[in-house]
Amino acid sequence: MSSETQKILTTDGIPLEVSLKKAEKKNKIKAFLLVAPLLLFIIITYIFPIGEMFTRSIDDRMVTNMLPKTFKAMETWDGKELPPEEVFAAFLSDFRVLAEKKEHGKLGQRLNKEKNGFNTILKKLWRKMKKFEEGNAKEQIMAIHKRFRDVKYWQAIKRTAPPYTMSKYLKGMDMYYNEDGKIVQVSEDRRIHRILWLRTLEVAFFVTVFCFLMGYPIAHLLATLPMKYSNLLMICVLLPFWTSLLVRTASWMILLQQQGIVNDFFVWIGLVADDSRPEMMYNKTGTYVAMTQILLPFMVLPLYSVMKTISPSLMRAGKSLGGTPFIAFWKVYFPLTIPGIGAGCLLVFILAIGYYITPALVGGASGTLISNQIAYHMKATLDWSFASAMGLMLLTGVLVVYWIYNKLVGIDNIKLG
Secondary structure, three states, X not given: OOHXXXXXXXXXXXXXXXXXXXXXXXXXXXXXXXXXXXXXXXXXXXXXXXXXHHHHHHEXXXXXXXXXXXXXXXXXXXXXXXXXXXXXXXXXXXXXXXXXXXXXXXXXXXXXXXXXXXHHHHHHHHHHHHHOOOOOHHHHHHHHOHHHHOHHXXXXXXXXXXXXXXXXXXXXXXXXXXXXXXXXXXXXXXXXXXXXXXXXXXXXXXHHHHHHHHHHHHHHHHHHOOHHHHHHHHHHHHHHHHXXXXXXXXXXXHHHOOOOHHHHHHHHOOOOOHHHOOOOOOOHHHHHHHHHHHHHHHHXXXXXXXXXXXXXXXXXXXXXXXXXXXXXHHHHHHHXXXXXXXXXXXXXXXXXXXXXXXXXXXXXXXXXXXXXXXHHHHHOXXXXXXXXXXXXXXXXXXXXXXXXXXXXXXXXXXXXX
16 A cells, blocks of 8 residues: 555545644644733833843943044044044034033033043033134143043043943942953942942841741741631731831831830830930841831741641651650651742742832931942932943842752742642
């Protein structure tokens, strides 16, 4: 028999293999169409914003677009001594165009971030250049202010020539490009961002530890109590979710102040004297207390959902085999709750590392975290590119924590019930 006669055909005469492939292809298309809305939502609300943040963090084309003739003239300048007449003339020509468009202020603000004092001398140049004569641009510009005779200011302009730069990321780690293009650290008295990164990790770590120490017994109690008492206690755990985060933070500000209820209680029981009340506001103490209370439910719920599935007979079996209550708990019960511990700790840590409102209101200067610095640059300095860079660094840090957890524990071991 020929190969054609050996093929199995469907009722409509199409080979069965071809028919199955068509059906499989249709099923794949249907499955894709079902998940397409969710995929589109993720792309629009997550992928695109992150891509925009990354582009903004490395985009440095503003000065290049404002001073095209200047950078063209600077191509032959070695950057070691003051630039020649051609560079000064090109700079004056570009600056006049910006002045006509009333955009010279933006140039001053941008270059001032590269080298302090630029904004002042450009304002003075804008006021004086109306009296300039044709030719001799170099002498006339240098006569306005002594900083125009400092080669470092012209080197700062030249450093902004590349359209894309990683300088914002370096700034987030207290580093920068020097005049020779090498990466160096800022002076010791200006190294603030590394302190903020370490403080953020420290606060997130200890808040996670405190939530675990408080949440574990609460979750165990919820899982072992009779249902009517367990439901009542669960309402108490979920009650904070029914109250605004801002209201809860403001309540802690009232409770923790030196004349607040907590300090009054310490004085009443004789723990401290009335004239030596501890300061629990505008420092790390207040940050730890408020954030632990706010994030505690995120630890309790994953632990409870796992503990509820553990049979009480396992502990009784451990005791019947000669183990003490502690040994039975440590050898039998605790290992079974590790998936819930992993889920709760990871959830609390990731939430704590990006917290903003509570540290801003309760923490004060010593409780400021990296998220507060990002908000400061978004609102006050309007340096959105730097804020975007720090936001991406924070996101990368969270992904690294997630990756480390996956390597050490395994993400498959996380359970929420």
